[in-house]
Structures are given as C-alpha cells and as structure tokens.
Amino acid sequence: MIVALRLTSSFIAHYLYPRTLVPLLHETLRVPFGTLVASYFVMAYATYKSVEVATLRTSLTPCIFDDEPLERDALSALISDMGYEPLPTGDPEEALRLIRSGRSRLVLASIHLQNSDPFEFLDRALRCDPGVHIIVMTADYTLDNALEAIRRGATDFLPKPVDHARLKRTLDEVAALYDQRRRVRALEEQLLKDLEFHGIVGKSPAMLEVFDFARKVARHYTNVLLVGATGTGKELVARAIHQISPVSQQRLAVCNCSALVDTLLESQLFGHVRGAFTGATDTRPGLFEYANGGTVFLDEVGETSLPMQAKLLRVIQNREIQRVGSPEVKQVNVRLIAATNRDLRAEVLTGRFREDLFYRLSSIQIRIPSISERLEDIPLLVQFFLKKYNDAYGKSIAGLTRRAQTLLLQHPWPGNVRELENVISTACITATDDFIDISDLPEHLQHRSPRLANDEDWHPLSLDEVRKHHIQKVLQMCNGNRLRAAQILGIGRTSLYRYLKRDGLDIRPHTHSTGAAA
C-alpha cells in the first residue's frame, strides 16, 4: 500500500506536474512559469514528506497495554487514525513479549496508581529492553507520580482521558527518533564496509595504526613479526599482508608451531623423503617449498624448540631448506610472517629463544592490540559478526538489546576478538527473536550482570570517559612515566600521546625529594 502510494506520488511529482500540468496552466491561465515551477516543488516536497511520515508511523507498531477492553479498543482506533498500526493487548506478559521480540519499541501502558506497585510494568518493560519507549497513562494523574514515572524511565506520562493532540505529538516525536536511529544504522552499515580491512574491522586509533602500517610494510617486507595476545587476529593480519603484497598471486602457507611436536613440525615445514622415518611412505614437499615465491605464516613461533629455531634461522639467512632424510639443499624464496603471543625479548633473556632469530624476525614488528585497548571497536565487531552469523545460520537478527550491549562492553574479553565472535555465534544460534538479549548470551556472561549492576562504583560512562579515566589512573600509578604507562596499557607511546592530547590530559612526572624521576 505504502509502496504503491509512494510510487504514485513520485509519478505525479516527476511526470504530471512538470511536463503536463505546468505548461498547461502556464498556457491557459497565464500564470507566471516561475511561480508554477515553485508551486510544483512545494507540492512535490509536501507529498514526499507526507509519504515519509506515513512510512515512519506504520513501521513503529506501538503496543497498547490496557486491561480495560473498551478503553483499549478506543485508544487503538485513535492511534490507527493517526496512521500507526497498534498492537493492543490486556495481558502484561504479551506486552513484554512484544518488547522482548523487538516488535514493539513503543508501548502505551495504562496503569492504576492505587495498585501496590503501580510502576511494576514500567520497570519490567525497561528491564526487557532499556531502549523501549513507554508512555504511561493513568486516570489518577498527580505531578509526583508523573515525575516518579519519568525518573524510572518513562518517555511521557499522560492523564486520562488522553489529550489527542499531545498523544499525537509524542508518538510523532518517537517515530522521528526511530527514523533517526534507522538512518544511523544505515550509516553504520556503510561505515562497516568502509572500515573493513581484508576481513578485519576496526575504527580505533590503535587498529587504524595497524592497518596503515600493514599497508606500508606489505610491499617491501621479507620478514614480519606480529605480536599480540591470543585471539587478537594475528592470522587475519598475516593474510591481509599477504593479500596486499606483490606476491599475493602466489601461495600462502599457514603453520601453527605450537600444535605439532618437533619432528612433525620439521616434516611439515621442510618436507621429507620416503623412508626418512617410520610412516614416511612417500616423499613430500614441506610448506616452504609449497609456498615458494609466496608467503609462509608461522603462528606461535615462540613455542618452537631451540633446534627448530636454528633451522628456521637457516631459512631466513640462506633461503635454503633440506627435506627430512635428504642431503639435498634446496633454495626457496619466501616471505616470512611470524606471530607470537609471548614477549620474545623476555624469552631471549631467559635463553628460550635465539637472539639472532629474534632480531631477524623482528626487523619489522606489528603489535595487534587486544580488545581492552579498543573498546570503541566492540559495536563495530558485533555488527560484523552479526552479519557473518546471520548469513551462516539463515537468520535476520537486527541487533542487541541495550542491556545485552552494556554487558558486552563490561566484559574483560580475555579471549579477545575470538571470544567475542564465539559469543555472537552462540547468541545467533540461541536467539529466536529479532534482537539478541542477555538470555541468549553464554551463561557465564549472564551471571556477570547482577554483580556489575549492583557495583556501587559503576557509573554509566561513555567509552571515551572510561578510557580517559583509566589512562589517568595508570599514569598516576606510574608517577607520570609515560613509557611505563604505555607498557602497562599495552599500547604504543605514540598512541598514548594521541589519547593524552585528545583527552586534554597532561600528567607530568612527579618530582620527589629523593630525586628519583620517573
């Protein structure tokens, strides 16, 4: 119906007015041409806006919750006349179900103030989805009760009988707000496309730095070391570097060094000849030969033994390999990307990692930040994984409820992006509504909620404020030593300076009487 109306109005606006009507009126009535064209635009705009408003109204589907059937029906009829499509119910559980499912983001709830807990429905509805708009209506209006309802989170408090003009104004305001949110969501989707770097998403300064550096080194590198905690996406960065390198048309081989014992790792990397060991029934090339001319990615390189490190050093220094059991030396030309979640410098100091190999590998080093360093990327990552798992599981989940979003932002994410991906995947499997709620998240995440909610120190701060506060505290702890603070925060000194500048923080090193400067 709306589509038909829109098509008709746009046909009239685009064809009849300018091509037929304007020249006709100009000829017959001698109305100035400019006036006619201006009138045409005003009318076309008015038609367009009225269709837009109608579209907004029909997509809002307000729930009318009233236990008085006659009043409910009257209000439903009134709201229908205003252009909305109401969902009337006298059952509070049904109303809550409509909220939980995301079908109604606006509820007109009639309450009786003489009840023992008149705002119980309001509280429950907002617990279901803190983003829902509740317009409370009552026949026992008092200013105190109105203020109490607003304080608890109601959008408006209307006395009964309802003033039609005021109700219409409130509904139209909410509809306009939802339209605004819808447009923001569309922009976010566009942003997601723009901010995707070869399957990795991020808009935080720390991640943009990674993308920028990866782009620069991809053209020229021979060896790159990727450093970052588990689950930060080191393999994805390695694949991205290969994809934008001059050898992108050549092969990429991935080897996880921690997954295999030395003998198997050697065989996988360098290959073996028939009879080299029990079970070697045929001659096989290793990954270095397979990816000759391309790239080899060695994940968890810090887990390799010292003898294996010596063999890797030989590949890097001399570009030569030897299959297990063969005396023949083969030349290979591969780019090497290694990754580790360990502090290799510390491993060198303790003698667990060869210093010469470390310096060979770390000539170009890229540090991948953990989620805690890029909390602002969480909504973007959530959106990215939602799209991925909606496609995978044939679902059409639109997003998360506010409280589920809040919970995700409060989680410490020890498993980083991999853990977040698993959470969204789990939620997409479990959720049956259009919005993921807390109950769809893994159980241990759900149990964190009450503790945090009752935490007296917790305040609803923006991510920028949390970051600013945290940096300030760490700097104070380090007595203003920015290098030390950057190490604790797990970010580069440049990133720290950028944050300090942006947040207007200027914590100078404290001067002590002992003269110990930080």
Added chain:
Amino acid sequence: MLSETLSIIGSCRVEVSGWDEDGIFFVEESELSWDDFAGKHVALKHMLADGALIFIRMLQPTSLQRSFPIAYEAEFIACDVHGSHEFRLNAVQPRHGRNRFPVN
C-alpha cells in the same frame, strides 16, 4: 548457508575454543576424529560443562581462506590415559522463532 557438519574422514587438526566448566575462555588445539559408529570426537585438556557449546575450526595449512568456526555441543565421554577429557560432538541446529516480525 553454512553446512551443519564438517565433512571429515579419519582425523584432522583443529582449533577448539569455548568456555570451560568454570566459564573461563580457552583455546586449544587438538585432533578431531571421526568414525561411522561413534561420530565425531575430540580430546581436550579442559573440562567442559555437559552440553557446552564449543567452536571447532579446521587448521588447514594450505587453505586460501581462514576456515569458519563451527559450533558443536560437547558431550563428555571419559578421561583418557593422558588425563585428557574426551567429548563426543553433536551438531547444533540454530533455533528459529515461530513468528517472524518486521523490525522497528
């Protein structure tokens, strides 16, 4: 649409991730084995709550794309001689709501 099961004959190296019985996130590499009678099995150092969801990603050294983590429900079978916990993996079907609503 993602295929609901991995097509594996014999065994292959996999990365397993999920939450252990204490709700701690873990990532572990293991061998996924398959046979006609017992289905898919994996041995893990971590103990899982019965029915826990775990995510299995095949480790393919020569694959062009990073493989997709597939969700399975873990069913505890026994502890093996090395102290690892053996689990049977059951395919997980995504739940679908009966009613599909237009989203506001």
